[in-house]
Amino acid sequence: MTVEQIISGMQRAWNAGDGAGWGAHFAEDADFVDALGRIQRGREVIGTEHQKIFDTVYRGSVLEYRLIGSRPLGxxxxxxxxxxxxHVPAGPRKGTVDGVQTKLIRDGLILAFHNTLRGDLASFTKHDQALAERSPLDWKS
Incomplete structure (x- = not known):
């Protein structure tokens, strides 16, 4: 599978609430780090854990993926x-959530996937204006 096919297939599986379909894009021994920092290991676990959220907090949600970039590592x-x-229509996670993901892919399967929620720096710094105005390279002190 191409990168584009993997991404569109994952999006379809999510929007169908299909944990096994989601998991099918991962290698048998893949690692998945979710947005809360929990590590899920193995295709079966990844599919099962996603089915749990598809059936509960993310029921009826709609996921949109966009490719930022891809490069070979050798x-x-x-x-x-x-x-x-x-887009989550109801429940405790109702609303819109933005994220960014890093994936390592070989032979059409995901070996590793790290999901991170996007937020604004002002909230992250508890509205500390001086910190909120710093660029990432200024975070040394």
């Missing part, structure tokens, strides 16, 4: 970055 390994918008 030995058939690709580094892929995507961003996403998740």
């Amino acid at each position: 030995d058939g390994l690709l580094l892929v970055h995507t961003d996403s918008t998740l």
Whole structure:
């Protein structure tokens, strides 16, 4: 599968609430780091854990993926970055959530996936204006 096919297939599986379909894009021994920093290991676990959220907090949600970029790292390994918008219609996560993802892909399967929620720096710094105005390279002190 191409990177584009993987991304569109994952989007379709999410929007159908299909945990097994989501998991099918991962290698048997893949690692998935969710937005809360929890590590899920293995295709079956990743599919099962996603089915739980499809059936509960993300029921009826709609995911949109966009490819940011992809580059080869050698030995058939690709580094892929995507961003996403998740629309959740109801429940405790109701609203829109933006994220960015890093994936390592080889032979059409995801070996590793890291999901990060996007937020604004002002909220992250508890509205500390001086910190909120710093660029990432200024975060040394």
